[in-house]
Amino acid sequence: MVFSSLIFLFQFLPAALFTYYVSPKKLKNTVLFAASLVFYAWGEPLYIFIMFFSTVFDYVNGLLIDKYRHRKSASRAVFIISICGNVAIFGCFKYAGFIVENVNTLFGLHLQAADLPLPIGISFYTFQTMSYITDVYLGKVSPQRNIIAFGTYVAMFPQLVAGPIVKYGDIAAQLTTRKMTLEKFGEGAVWFIRGLAKKVLLANNIGMLWASVKATPLEELTVLSAWLGILAFTLQIYFDFSGYSDMARGLGKMFGFELPENFKHPYCSGSVTEFWRRWHITLGSWFREYVYIPLGGNRHGLRKQLRNLLIVWFLTGLWHGASWNFIVWGLYFGSIVTVEKLFLLKRLMRLPNWAGHLYTLLIVIVGWVLFEYEHLPSAGAFIGTLFGFGAHGWADSQALYYLLAYGGMLVLMGVCTTPLPRKMAALVEFRWKRGGVVIIAACYLIGLVASTAYLVSESYNPFLYFRF
Known part of the structure; x- marks a missing residue:
């Protein structure tokens, strides 16, 4: 189940909210935990046992670490067992096939790996439980002694599928005490509708352009088609993922939680x-907190700092998927961040703002090609096409059709990646006071109706980070 579906919008969410709000305070975590398990089990009922195991496993480990806190060897042993157990589960489902495939290629073997579907949200809730255990071990937080409260933290459906990744310390107090007001519920509804419109009306529609361009044989692509296509993907992945994050924050507010911000006009x-x-x-x-700093961060000289950066970026790429293109994508950005840290960042600061923005967008856009093409030679060929190498000319009738059909939408979405829309909304509210509030409210209502109408009439509703 995804947020941008009619079943979620008009069946699951109303039922969950109604049951949650009519329940007494002491049962609210139980209701939210149960609703989250239903949400998770909707598409993959068998995998709910993995979540149950992770929840109980790390709940018990947290208590054991606290119990043996004054026996460092025992506490450390429990911590290592917990981390290794989480990594083993995560790796078994996400990386076993990738490892076997590469071992076979390297040694000419014919080993077989079970073709297991990736459990929804495992990349996110595994990181959350690992951060919890680490913080308990380091004494940053006290262990959670109520297993329902801990289960609510692990399985909370608003941020289960695609984050944000919530550290236990940021939400511990809210698991026991949180405010639920009409104003906060209204703020949550605004965040949710905004995210839904970004996902359904913007990301889905511009995604059709990228789907069409990507389906075109590389040898038939023109430079213009390639640029229009990758610009479409650049906007699609932002509005898709940030839209989902906005919906998660909105749902969190509707249930009384404050979830962290995940995007800030990147x-x-x-x-x-x-x-x-x-x-x-x-x-x-x-x-940064659980890998870079424990490795030493920037505390032991430049060489070790650069090593730590590359390790973090290698893991960042690997986290996104069990494929070499993700690893290359991570190292690509790690290398650029390293070069910026060494000398380039100071020089960029001397340039006009537009030059820094243009440089960044170019680097990011090329990076999205590596991210999207699993076959690295295809990614290289597409990047070559962007710059005129191997392209089927500069433009053709198909490219001009794409430009006419989607050009206006590309410009509109480009503007919407900036703070300008929110500034305009604030200006409307400031100028027209109550009338402005009515105008903004009407816009959100139109957004909700339009999004619903799209979901009724269209079948193209992918979620790009669903596979991570």
Whole structure:
């Protein structure tokens, strides 16, 4: 089940909210935990046992680490068992086939790996339980003694499928005490509708352009078609993922939780380093806190700092998928961030703002080609086409059709990646006071109706981060 579906919007969510709000305070976590299990089991009922195991496993490990806190060897042993267990489960489902495939290629073997579907959200809830165990071990947080509250943290459906990745310390107090007001519910509804419109009306529609371009044989692509296509994907993945994150934050507010921000206008960045401070913020924060800093961060000289950066970016790419293109994608960005840290960032700061933005967008767009094409030679050929190498000319009738059909939408979506729409909404509210509030509310209502109408009439409704 995904948020942008009629079943979720008009059956699951109303039932979950109604049951949650009529339940007494002491049962609200139980209701939310149960609703989250139903949500998770909707498409993959067998995999709910994996989530149950992860929840109980790390709940018990947290208590054991606290119990043996004054016996460092025992506490460390439990911590290592917990981390290894989580990595083993995660790796078995996500990387076993990839490892076997590469071992076969390297040694000429014919080993077989079970073709297991990837459990929904495992990349996100595994990172959450690992961060919980780490913080308990380091004494940053106290272990959660109520297994229902802990299960709610692990399985909470608003952020289960695609994050944001929530650290236990950021939400521990909210698991026991949280405010649920009409104003907060309204804010949540606004966030949810905004995210739904970004996903359904923008990402889905522009995604059809990329789907068409990607389906075209590479030898038949013109330069213009290639650029229009990858620009479409660049916008699609942003509005798809940030839209889902907005819906998650909105749902969190509707249930009384404050979830962290995950995107902050990343395409407005003036450097690649800045881009990764604005894109998938909670993932970057997780790797920085639980990998980069434990490795030594920047505390032991430049060489070790650069080593640590490349390790983090290798793991970042690998986290996104069991395929070499994701690893190359991660190392690609790691190399650029490293070069910026060494000398380029200082030079970028001396350039006009537009030059830094243009440089960043070009780097990011090329990166999305590596991200999207699993076959690396195909990615290389597509990048070559972007710059005129091996292209089927500069433009043709198909490219001009794409430009006429989607050009206006590309411009509109480009504007919507900036803070300008929110500034305009704030200006309308400021100028017209109550009338402005009515206008903004009407826009959100139109967005909800239009999104619903799209979902009724269209079958193209992918979610790009669903596979991670």
